[in-house]
Amino acid sequence: MKIPEQLYKDIEVIGGIDKIIEKLPDENRMIRQSQIYDALSSPLRLKILNLLSIQPLCACVIQKITKTSPSKLSYHLSVLTENNLIEGSKEATWITYSLTELGKQYVLTKL
Amino acid sequence: MKIPEQLYKDIEVIGGIDKIIEKLPDENRMIRQSQIYDALSSPLRLKILNLLSIQPLCACVIQKITKTSPSKLSYHLSVLTENNLIEGSKEATWITYSLTELGKQYVLTKL
DNA sequence: TTGCTATTTCAATACAAATTGAAATACATA
DNA sequence: TATGTATTTCAATTTGTATTGAAATAGCAA
Numbered sequence: 001m002k003i004p005e006q007l008y009k010d011i012e013v014i015g016g017i018d019k020i021i022e023k024l025p026d027e028n029r030m031i032r033q034s035q036i037y038d039a040l041s042s043p044l045r046l047k048i049l050n051l052l053s054i055q056p057l058c059a060c061v062i063q064k065i066t067k068t069s070p071s072k073l074s075y076h077l078s079v080l081t082e083n084n085l086i087e088g089s090k091e092a093t094w095i096t097y098s099l100t101e102l103g104k105q106y107v108l109t110k111l
Numbered sequence: 112m113k114i115p116e117q118l119y120k121d122i123e124v125i126g127g128i129d130k131i132i133e134k135l136p137d138e139n140r141m142i143r144q145s146q147i148y149d150a151l152s153s154p155l156r157l158k159i160l161n162l163l164s165i166q167p168l169c170a171c172v173i174q175k176i177t178k179t180s181p182s183k184l185s186y187h188l189s190v191l192t193e194n195n196l197i198e199g200s201k202e203a204t205w206i207t208y209s210l211t212e213l214g215k216q217y218v219l220t221k222l
Numbered sequence: 223t224t225g226c227t228a229t230t231t232c233a234a235t236a237c238a239a240a241t242t243g244a245a246a247t248a249c250a251t252a
Numbered sequence: 253t254a255t256g257t258a259t260t261t262c263a264a265t266t267t268g269t270a271t272t273g274a275a276a277t278a279g280c281a282a
Contacts (some may be wrong), residue, residue: 002250002257003169004205010166021176023165031156034201041149042270046141054134055121060228066130072271074230079269090154092281093228094115109220113227113280153240159250171258183241185260204249204258 027090032096040106044068049099050084053107056098059088130159150194151217155179160210163197164218167209170199 003011005067014020024030047066051057057065063073079098080086085103088095099107114122125131134196135141137221151157162168168176188208191197196214201205210218 001175002204004202004207007167007205007207009173011172014166017172017176019213020162020165024161027154030161031154034152034154035159037148038152038269041145042130043142043145043150044139046145046148047135049200050135050141051131055125056118056132058118058228059230060112061114061118061122061128063228064112065128069272070274071231072231075270077228090185093113093193094118095229096115096118149239169258170260179252181259182243182261185242206259208278219273 036083036085036102036106039079039085042076042079045080046079048076048097049085049103049107052097052099053104055097058094058096060094062097143154147194147196147213147217150190150196153187153190156191159187159191159208160196160214160218163208163210164215166205169205171205175207 011017018069040049043065047055048062048077051062051065059073059077062077063070066073068076075089079088080103081088085106086097087100088097090096122128122131149219153213155177159173162173162176170184170188171180173188174181177184188197188199191214192199195211196217197208198211199208201207
């Protein structure tokens with residue numbers, strides 16, 4: 001494999017390709033991280049997270065604000081829940097959703 | 112629509128559902144944000160970003176480290192490039208990729 | 223009990239993203 | 253010019269995700 005001369009030198013200084021690989025984060029950590037990003041990769045789900053950062057809400061209010069069908073909303077709420085970004089607490093007929101600590105971190109980190 | 116009594120009061124204090132909607136980020140901003148998260152939602156792409164945070168690299172070295180086929184790698188590099196997370200600069204036969212400022216922000220923000 | 227609302231679940235479909243392998247491009251060098 | 257390497261592009265296929273509508277569940281209230 002031929003590579004640019006300067007790059008070759010840079011890699012030598014680091015200690016070779018093996019040293020670069022060693023510096024990488026743990027594989028499982030990257031997989032978990034990518035799953036969280038995947039949960040965040042939908043405009044509707046970001047809207048839900050932002051809503052819940054303003055005020056914990058029951059699904060029916062979220063549904064009204066976001067104008068989604070019940071089953072569609074339920075699907076997206078489940079994606080967020082499974083990834084530990086929100087949690088629901090049941091009270092009578094309603095389930096009130098709120099951000100988890102993890103969810104708060106991501107909503108507040110507006111990059 | 113019936114909702115939990117406490118929630119009803121909370122929403123009143125905020126100024127009603129309309130006020131909650133007003134507090135939401137701009138729709139286009141959320142769409143853009145979701146696209147970036149989508150670009151970050153793959154373990155391979157996160158690995159590439161982390162690699163480039165250690166050292167800008169040409170595609171062939173990334174290919175060797177990540178053990179991907181040329182066309183597969185090219186596809187993922189294009190996703191990252193299109194979302195302005197990395198950029199490539201051509202020199203002779205090689206294209207050396209490095210993180211953009213935006214890319215650096217996301218790699219350094221290890222939530 | 224009956225009916226009503228909130229919510230989820232499920233199966234079918236529709237849509238989008240990722241992978242593959244072959245071919246194209248582009249530059250370097252013998 | 254001919255060959256080889258780096259990289260991208262393209263079309264076909266596979267895989268994964270989202271949407272839909274109907275049905276199920278669960279609690280409340282008449």
